Amino acid sequence: MLPSEDRTFLSRAFPGFSDQEENQMWCVVLPGFRLPEGLTEPAADLLLRLAPGYPDIPPDMWWFSPAVCRIDGRGIPQTQVEEQYLDRTWQRWSRHLPAGAWRPGIDGLEAYLTLVRRELRAATA
Numbered sequence: 001m002l003p004s005e006d007r008t009f010l011s012r013a014f015p016g017f018s019d020q021e022e023n024q025m026w027c028v029v030l031p032g033f034r035l036p037e038g039l040t041e042p043a044a045d046l047l048l049r050l051a052p053g054y055p056d057i058p059p060d061m062w063w064f065s066p067a068v069c070r071i072d073g074r075g076i077p078q079t080q081v082e083e084q085y086l087d088r089t090w091q092r093w094s095r096h097l098p099a100g101a102w103r104p105g106i107d108g109l110e111a112y113l114t115l116v117r118r119e120l121r122a123a124t125a
Contacts (some may be wrong), residue, residue, distance in 0.1 A: 001019075001026070001027065002019055002028070002050075002109075003055055003108060005108050006055070006108045006109045008111075009108065009109060009110045010028070010030070010109065011048075013110075014030045014031070016031045017030050017031070017116045018031075019035050019122060020086070022086060022118060024052060025050060025052075026049070026050040026054065027045070027047060027048070027049055027050075027085060027086055028047070028048040028049075028109070029045055029047050029052065029086070030045065030046040030047075030048075030064070030103070031045050032045065033042075033045065033046035033064075035068060035078050035120060036092060036120050036121055036124050037050045037124065038070060038071055038072075038124030039069065039070060039071065039120070039123070039124060040068060040069045040070070040071055041066060041068050043111060044064040044065060044066055044067075044068055045064065046062060046063070046111065046116070047062065047063040047064070047065070047085060047086070047090050048062055048109065048112070049061070049085065053104070055104065055107065056104040056105075058101075058102035058107070058112070059097075059109070060096055060097070061092060061093060061094050061095060061096070062092075062095070062116055063078060063083065063085065063090035063091060063092050063094050064090065064091045064093065065088050065090045065091065066091075067079075067082070067091035068091060070123065070124065076093075076123045078092075078093065078094035078095065079091055079092070079093050079094070079123075081094070093119070095115070095119055097115070098101045100122055101105075
């Protein structure tokens with residue numbers, strides 16, 4: 001299950017979020033996650049898959065449904081793979097935290113979403 005700090009943050013920032021276990025991973029869906037200009041969608045559902053041991057183990061990668069591309073047609077690296085989770089097709093954004101970037105006991109989903117937003121801005125630059 002989600003730590004209480006994450007649940008409180010998500011309830012406030014994403015009131016329609018859902019979470020459930022699938023294949024030993026905790027899946028968190030943030031519906032209508034706002035995307036920066038320059039992408040083909042103004043918003044998309046964002047999936048975070050949390051490994052057993054989270055929050056001591058950091059999140060790794062994230063997924064969008066529908067798929068998100070640049071308006072100008074230029075490719076976004078490491079976003080070409082589609083995967084099936086929660087009976088839906090998701091576009092995988094393969095991004096990994098550098099060693100030491102995650103602070104167990106301190107960081108949570110709010111901090112991780114800062115990285116997601118930073119990577120989205122970089123994808124449109």
